[in-house]
Amino acid sequence: xxxxxxxxxxxxxxxxxxxxxxxxxxxxxxxxxxxxxxxxxxxxxxxxxxxxxxxxxxxxxxxxxxxxxxxxxxxxxxxxxxxxxxxxxxxxxxxxxxxxxxxxxxxxxxxxxxxxxxxxxxxxxxxxxxxxxxxxxxxxxxxxxxxxxxxxxxxxxxxxxxxxxxxxxxxxxxxxxxxxxxxxxxxxxxxxxxxxxxxxxxxxxxxxxxxxxxxxxxxxxxxxxxxxxxxxxxxxxxxxxxxxxxxxxxxxxxxxxxxxxxxxxxxxxxxxxxxxxxxxxxxxxxxxxxxxxxxxxxxxxxxxxxxxxxx
Numbered sequence: 001x002x003x004x005x006x007x008x009x010x011x012x013x014x015x016x017x018x019x020x021x022x023x024x025x026x027x028x029x030x031x032x033x034x035x036x037x038x039x040x041x042x043x044x045x046x047x048x049x050x051x052x053x054x055x056x057x058x059x060x061x062x063x064x065x066x067x068x069x070x071x072x073x074x075x076x077x078x079x080x081x082x083x084x085x086x087x088x089x090x091x092x093x094x095x096x097x098x099x100x101x102x103x104x105x106x107x108x109x110x111x112x113x114x115x116x117x118x119x120x121x122x123x124x125x126x127x128x129x130x131x132x133x134x135x136x137x138x139x140x141x142x143x144x145x146x147x148x149x150x151x152x153x154x155x156x157x158x159x160x161x162x163x164x165x166x167x168x169x170x171x172x173x174x175x176x177x178x179x180x181x182x183x184x185x186x187x188x189x190x191x192x193x194x195x196x197x198x199x200x201x202x203x204x205x206x207x208x209x210x211x212x213x214x215x216x217x218x219x220x221x222x223x224x225x226x227x228x229x230x231x232x233x234x235x236x237x238x239x240x241x242x243x244x245x246x247x248x249x250x251x252x253x254x255x256x257x258x259x260x261x262x263x264x265x266x267x268x269x270x271x272x273x274x275x276x277x278x279x280x281x282x283x284x285x286x287x288x289x290x291x292x293x294x295x296x297x298x299x300x301x302x303x304x305x306x307x308x309x310x311x
């Protein structure tokens with residue numbers, strides 16, 4: 001028995017307690033936004049399209065500042081040598097019947113289309129998220145808003161936009177108003193469903209029992225957890241708005257004649273599809289590249305903002 005005790009005494013060494021060391025956490029540090037970027041950057045395709053859309057945005061907002069492009073300028077129309085020049089080293093995208101550079105026209109049109117799309121998405125998302133959050137939290141608001149949603153959901157959104165655009169007249173801000181006046185309700189309904197799922201969780205029920213105001217619960221307890229959901233909706237709305245703007249401009253509704261957009265260019269040069277196809281297909285290609293890039297980057301960002309995908 002004494003031998004065992006002696007053996008045990010020699011086998012163990014007493015270590016003094018260090019309170020500072022005991023408080024240290026050995027697990028790796030976690031940063032939400034660093035994890036978002038790490039997850040987002042895993043796909044080389046996504047990074048490629050991110051650079052593509054950034055390059056398009058930069059060109060759209062910088063190049064027109066130096067080109068001085070004016071769609072109403074027909075000074076070169078009498079200069080036959082400047083008309084219908086196919087793409088070359090001087091005119092990268094060629095020229096049209098007025099002798100104007102298609103390169104300048106495309107980037108000026110892209111600026112208009114991207115501006116309308118981004119502004120419409122921002123307005124729709126902000127109004128939709130705020131209204132949808134309160135909609136999902138209050139049963140009284142829910143009864144009223146459901147009736148409004150049922151009315152507008154049975155009317156095609158494009159029809160509403162076209163009627164408003166015709167009624168208000170052509171113009172940038174008129175078109176923006178027509179595109180956003182009812183579109184927010186679909187985002188609001190989507191957020192309402194997500195909030196209804198979140199509001200009945202234990203910690204939110206405890207907050208409500210303790211008298212926490214609805215606004216504080218929405219902006220502190222619920223919306224931060226819906227970041228990936230909101231990003232997913234934005235990635236859906238962005239390509240949708242640019243398609244709507246393009247279609248309306250194509251049929252000649254919304255923008256005035258002195259404001260050029262990609263849809264307007266496609267409409268303008270659709271008659272040259274067989275004779276001068278570059279005038280039609282170049283704006284179409286730029287539009288397609290914008291739509292595809294926005295969708296791919298948006299979907300990748302939506303996945304990256306979901307903490308479940310963080311490793």
